Amino acid sequence: xxxxxxxxxxxxxxxxxxxxxxxxMGARLLYGHKYMDYGSFVPWGLWVAFDLFFLGLTAGAxxxxxxTYGFRIRxxxxxxxxSVFALLVTLLCEGIIISLDLGHPLRIYRFLLSPNFGSMLFxxxxxxxxxxxIYLTTFFLxxxxxxxxxxxxxxxxxxxxxxxLAGGRSDYTEADRARDHRRVRIMSYISMPIGxxxxxxxxxxxxxxxxxxxxxxxxxxxxxxxxxxLSGGALITFLxxxxxxxxxxxxxxxxxxxxxxxxxxxxxxxxxxxxxxSKVPNFVASLDLIAFGPFWWNFWVLHLLIGSAIPIYxxxxxxxxxxxxSWACFLILVTFFAVRLxxxxxxxxVYKLEGLQNTFFSHRLRTDYVPNFNEWLVxxxxxxxxxxxxxxxxxxxxxxxxGMEEEEHV
Amino acid sequence: xxxxxxxxxxxxxxxxxxxxxxxxKPKEIQWGMVIDIAKCIGCHACTIGCVAENKLPPGVVxxxxxxxxxxxxxxxxxxxxxxxxxxxxNPPCVKACPVTATWKTExxxxxxDYNRCIGCRYCLVACPYSARTSDFAEWYTEGTPDxxxxxxxxxxxxxxxxxxPAAEYGKKWPDRDHDSPVGNARKCHFCLHRLKVGMxxxxxxxxxxxxxxxxDRSDPQSLVSEMIGSPRVFRLKEELGTLPAVYYLK
Ligand code: SF4
Ligand code: SF4
Numbered sequence: 081x082x083x084x085x086x087x088x089x090x091x092x093x094x095x096x097x098x099x100x101x102x103x104x105m106g107a108r109l110l111y112g113h114k115y116m117d118y119g120s121f122v123p124w125g126l127w128v129a130f131d132l133f134f135l136g137l138t139a140g141a142x143x144x145x146x147x148t149y150g151f152r153i154r155x156x157x158x159x160x161x162x163s164v165f166a167l168l169v170t171l172l173c174e175g176i177i178i179s180l181d182l183g184h185p186l187r188i189y190r191f192l193l194s195p196n197f198g199s200m201l202f203x204x205x206x207x208x209x210x211x212x213x214i215y216l217t218t219f220f221l222x223x224x225x226x227x228x229x230x231x232x233x234x235x236x237x238x239x240x241x242x243x244x245l246a247g248g249r250s251d252y253t254e255a256d257r258a259r260d261h262r263r264v265r266i267m268s269y270i271s272m273p274i275g276x277x278x279x280x281x282x283x284x285x286x287x288x289x290x291x292x293x294x295x296x297x298x299x300x301x302x303x304x305x306x307x308x309x310l311s312g313g314a315l316i317t318f319l320x321x322x323x324x325x326x327x328x329x330x331x332x333x334x335x336x337x338x339x340x341x342x343x344x345x346x347x348x349x350x351x352x353x354x355x356x357x358s359k360v361p362n363f364v365a366s367l368d369l370i371a372f373g374p375f376w377w378n379f380w381v382l383h384l385l386i387g388s389a390i391p392i393y394x395x396x397x398x399x400x401x402x403x404x405x406s407w408a409c410f411l412i413l414v415t416f417f418a419v420r421l422x423x424x425x426x427x428x429x430v431y432k433l434e435g436l437q438n439t440f441f442s443h444r445l446r447t448d449y450v451p452n453f454n455e456w457l458v459x460x461x462x463x464x465x466x467x468x469x470x471x472x473x474x475x476x477x478x479x480x481x482x483g484m485e486e487e488e489h490v
Numbered sequence: 491x492x493x494x495x496x497x498x499x500x501x502x503x504x505x506x507x508x509x510x511x512x513x514x515k516p517k518e519i520q521w522g523m524v525i526d527i528a529k530c531i532g533c534h535a536c537t538i539g540c541v542a543e544n545k546l547p548p549g550v551v552x553x554x555x556x557x558x559x560x561x562x563x564x565x566x567x568x569x570x571x572x573x574x575x576x577x578x579x580n581p582p583c584v585k586a587c588p589v590t591a592t593w594k595t596e597x598x599x600x601x602x603d604y605n606r607c608i609g610c611r612y613c614l615v616a617c618p619y620s621a622r623t624s625d626f627a628e629w630y631t632e633g634t635p636d637x638x639x640x641x642x643x644x645x646x647x648x649x650x651x652x653x654x655p656a657a658e659y660g661k662k663w664p665d666r667d668h669d670s671p672v673g674n675a676r677k678c679h680f681c682l683h684r685l686k687v688g689m690x691x692x693x694x695x696x697x698x699x700x701x702x703x704x705x706d707r708s709d710p711q712s713l714v715s716e717m718i719g720s721p722r723v724f725r726l727k728e729e730l731g732t733l734p735a736v737y738y739l740k
Contacts, residue, residue, distance in 0.1 A: 111627070112626070112672065113626050113627070113673065114627045116626075119549060119626075120549065120620075120623035121620060123611035123614040123615055123624060124615060181610075182608050182609050182610055183607070183608065183609015183610075183624065183625075183672075183674055184607065184608050184670070184673050187589075187607075187608045190591070190606055191588065193589075194589050194590045195588070195589065195590070196587055196589060196590045198585050199585065199586055199588040199612075201588035202588035202589070289586075290582065290618065290730050290731075291582070291616070291617075291618035291727075291730065292615070431620075432618060432619070432620055433619060433620055434556065434558050435556035435557045435571070436554070436556060436620055439537075439554035439556055440537065440551045440554050442551075443549070444548070444549030444623070444624070444626060445551070
């Protein structure tokens with residue numbers, strides 16, 4: 081349960097993260113990519129791994145909102161506004177970190193001026209924008225009633241801002257409520273295919289690359305969808321425990337997460353099996369890097385032990401213990417970053433032409449990438465900003481209040 | 491020139507081929523390259539020639555010479571495989587770019603528009619030949635102490651080389667700070683700026699083994715076409731279907 085004391089700790093932590101991370105942000109904004117350690121053979125590093133991580137986390141909110149508003153399942157209705165807000169904050173973090181990863185982030189308008197409709201990356205960005213539009217609108221519609229109520233409360237600090245956020249309205253009728261919920265449902269219907277395409281497209285960015293055996297294949301988009309549902313589901317379960325610690329919500333979510341984790345591990349095992357059986361040298365080299373490379377502990381300890389075996393044990397043996405279920409999901413959530421790194425780096429970290437390592441000396445033309453201090457500092461800054469936005473948002477926006485009466489409306 | 495006479499330097503013939511090509515309508519030209527591995531001695535002169543021509547900063551390299559070892563001691567062999575951008579006819583890098591900052595010209599050369607590229611590096615990931623590098627704004631002269639007013643020191647050294655604008659794509663690129671090509675994907679462009687004024691690519695003229703042959707693939711009389719017809723010809727990673735316009739001779 082999230083108390084005032086916890087709130088203070090999180091805010092102090094986030095502010096400290098922002099202050100510490102400023103050093104890395106300064107290096108990035110003043111000197112571009114010069115003081116970062118990725119190069120031309122491992123062109124995507126820590127920030128892209130965080131990008132995958134954040135995009136995946138949005139899936140939890142996607143499931144909840146689709147189940148609640150699309151299929152009108154009441155069970156998770158109380159989580160609607162909370163999960164949509166979590167989705168928006170993770171999208172915000174994703175947007176910031178991937179912009180920092182671009183060589184020329186100010187040219188982002190190029191997506192409009194000279195789009196390449198044949199590029200998977202173009203479509204991924206298009207679907208990210210679509211998700212922003214859908215969920216920002218949904219969030220507004222879900223909160224509007226409470227925003228109007230808060231704006232009418234003269235004693236509430238900043239009530240004029242709430243009026244502004246509510247679109248200047250001072251009354252909210254039963255008809256408004258019905259209309260807004262109808263719109264939320266429509267948004268949810270639209271989000272069903274868009275969301276699936278969004279998570280699938282995320283995988284397709286990697287899946288189409290013929291020269292990358294670990295990524296290339298029809299299974300990759302599916303693996304990405306499962307990875308997103310798993311990490312997103314774990315996030316939502318943990319947040320539910322923090323803000324709505326009801327057994328009837330957390331425990332079924334825990335069971336869903338357990339099923340997703342089992343499916344994900346099965347797919348991962350298949351990938352290893354196919355890779356090792358194919359005996360394609362680059363494929364085997366990438367798998368060897370994951371399992372027996374210098375960062376083997378990432379896979380065995382973080383992902384398989386802390387992020388899978390322990391949570392599975394807890395989710396099976398303590399399925400009726402809300403607190404245990406939530407902490408199991410927390411373990412899955414935080415260690416999932418290791419899964420993303422393990423997916424991204426090992427394929428890049430294998431030279432794709434024999435002899436490339438001996439051609440030209442430069443630390444940018446090496447495959448032994450380890451994120452440097454600046455990259456971590458920038459990541460800490462972005463995560464801290466996300467934490468601050470989320471917890472201040474939970475306090476300053478009527479997210480919880482909007483969730484309270486949701487069950488009736490659904 | 492009679493065929494019986496001692497063969498002329500291939501550079502002379504390529505120069506003649508180039509002149510002939512430049513008289514054609516641009517869209518009738520198809521630039522191509524053949525690299526004769528048997529002639530490459532692994533001197534890396536082409537790499538250096540290219541770096542100097544295009545004023546490439548540290549970590550950016552368009553043409554490398556791969557060294558491949560085969561066999562087991564004492565039956566060991568080594569061969570050298572220069573690898574520029576292969577100017578694929580079915581280029582994965584072009585398909586990957588989300589903002590059409592890279593494309594294939596009608597003459598078959600894959601180029602990058604530095605002012606359009608957002609620096610996402612997806613093309614670097616997509617190229618099966620690792621032929622693209624990213625510009626991280628580094629300087630070779632970095633760390634060199636500066637002595638004002640003297641001929642030595644960082645500024646003097648940089649003025650002699652790095653501070654000179656590169657002539658890539660026929661433009662004068664500004665100083666290397668934040669502006670393009672810093673932050674962009676960069677790659678070999680067959681020295682288009684040299685071709686325009688009737689000069690062969692820098693790697694071709696610097697190749698002391700005359701292992702690099704360049705010219706118009708669509709001209710049946712050109713040396714490059716003749717070489718492409720050789721039974722020794724092969725292309726790198728042909729199974730990927732990228733159809734490179736750079737061929738190799740075994
Ligand atoms: S070699 Fe690489 S960079 Fe050059 S055209 Fe082919 S895919 Fe593109
Ligand atoms: S780095 Fe530039 S050229 Fe390459 S895909 Fe991205 S925008 Fe296109």
